[in-house]
Amino acid sequence: MWNVNRLVDLFPPKLRRKTRNQLDSYLETLEVFTSVKDPRVAKALLPSGIRGLLLHRGKQGVPTKLTSSHQAYFDWTYPADQPEMAELYRRAKQGQWDADSMPWHTSVDPMNPEVILLPDAFVDFAHLERHGIRFTAEEKLRLKYSIVTWMLSQFLHGEQGALLAAAQVTEAVQFFDGKCYGATQVMDEGRHVEVFRRYLDEKLTKLYPINDNLYVIIDSLISDCRWDMKFLGMQIMVEGLALGAFGTLYKMTEEPLLKNILKMVIQDEARHVHYGVVALREHYTKELTESERREREDWAFEVALLMRNRFMAYEVYEEWFEGVMTRAQWREGVMNSPGMTEFRQVMFRRLVPNLREIGLLGPRIMPSYEKAGLAKYFSGAAADKITADDLLHDA
Ligand SMILES: [Fe+2]
Numbered sequence: 539m540w541n542v543n544r545l546v547d548l549f550p551p552k553l554r555r556k557t558r559n560q561l562d563s564y565l566e567t568l569e570v571f572t573s574v575k576d577p578r579v580a581k582a583l584l585p586s587g588i589r590g591l592l593l594h595r596g597k598q599g600v601p602t603k604l605t606s607s608h609q610a611y612f613d614w615t616y617p618a619d620q621p622e623m624a625e626l627y628r629r630a631k632q633g634q635w636d637a638d639s640m641p642w643h644t645s646v647d648p649m650n651p652e653v654i655l656l657p658d659a660f661v662d663f664a665h666l667e668r669h670g671i672r673f674t675a676e677e678k679l680r681l682k683y684s685i686v687t688w689m690l691s692q693f694l695h696g697e698q699g700a701l702l703a704a705a706q707v708t709e710a711v712q713f714f715d716g717k718c719y720g721a722t723q724v725m726d727e728g729r730h731v732e733v734f735r736r737y738l739d740e741k742l743t744k745l746y747p748i749n750d751n752l753y754v755i756i757d758s759l760i761s762d763c764r765w766d767m768k769f770l771g772m773q774i775m776v777e778g779l780a781l782g783a784f785g786t787l788y789k790m791t792e793e794p795l796l797k798n799i800l801k802m803v804i805q806d807e808a809r810h811v812h813y814g815v816v817a818l819r820e821h822y823t824k825e826l827t828e829s830e831r832r833e834r835e836d837w838a839f840e841v842a843l844l845m846r847n848r849f850m851a852y853e854v855y856e857e858w859f860e861g862v863m864t865r866a867q868w869r870e871g872v873m874n875s876p877g878m879t880e881f882r883q884v885m886f887r888r889l890v891p892n893l894r895e896i897g898l899l900g901p902r903i904m905p906s907y908e909k910a911g912l913a914k915y916f917s918g919a920a921a922d923k924i925t926a927d928d929l930l931h932d933a
Pocket residue numbers: 697700726727730807
């Protein structure tokens with residue numbers, strides 16, 4: 539991150555804090571664009587980056603219309619040549635559940651200290667105190683309420699992305715067994731939208747707008763015309779991110795309805811990532827040229843860093859701390875908070891082995907992952923070897 543403090547000192551004292559935050563935001567955006575080393579990856583991410591980070595498309599309160607020119611792939615011979623996908627389809631049919639069957643009668647009170655949405659340990663309160671911000675017990679509950687609502691809002695926005703992406707890849711994928719499986723995933727994602735929307739609407743009564751970085755990733759994969767990029771973006775990257783976030787919240791929350799919902803959603807998501815690994819392993823190891831594979835390898839690494847570094851809950855910062863501490867100080871606290879540390883660990887423990895399994899963790903890119911401190915996940919189990927039970931117990 540560039541040092542903005544010296545620049546800001548040129549402004550009159552009254553304007554400094556606001557200017558510092560504004561500059562911090564621009565420089566952070568610039569850093570995203572300049573940190574991407576592969577020009578093909580930069581070209582693929584740039585239009586989405588402009589729409590998300592500069593134009594804040596997801597926050598304008600109007601529908602977003604994105605054009606995608608992927609090909610719909612028909613096969614009139616109906617081949618049954620992907621047994622692992624056919625088996626996932628069978629399991630997905632049996633694993634369907636009705637969102638109405640969740641215990642919606644549970645009364646949820648975010649301010650009840652007996653049934654907490656999040657433990658205090660999720661937030662780095664000591665960091666806030668070092669900046670002179672002290673909380674009463676009630677204020678702590680209110681801040682955690684904001685954080686959980688922010689997280690669940692991002693889950694909901696991510697699920698909408700997953701719903702549309704699952705529909706697109708069902709059209710575009712060339713495996714017929716994959717199309718049948720894809721139909722079940724569309725249903726799953728529709729149900730996930732339903733449960734998170736209902737929980738936010740009826741229990742937390744608030745919705746935060748989509749985080750700009752999440753918008754960039756969704757925009758990028760929905761508008762990309764290559765079916766495998768949609769797959770890689772949604773089934774591997776965003777699903778990996780979701781499993782990290784769902785797993786962390788599942789482990790930490792004491793609220794029984796939320797725990798129940800997350801448990802059901804995690805079981806569905808385990809199938810989704812498994813499908814992504816099976817479909818892309820087949821395609822990446824047999825169909826792509828080495829140059830095309832390298833582009834995917836670079837894209838996945840950049841998006842992994844984007845996911846690690848960019849979910850800073852600035853929407854919560856703007857509501858609570860703007861004017862009290864700087865954006866950079868808030869970011870430091872979020873980066874080091876126990877909850878975010880746990881989230882990153884679960885996410886990468888899931889993601890990195892999947893990238894290895896589909897052939898996107900070759901010797902050329904490995905040093906970059908090592909430098910980012912992710913080498914410890916190289917030999918973990920990929921999604922095709924992990925059951926939903928493993929995910930729930932290891933979460
Ligand atoms: Fe989902």
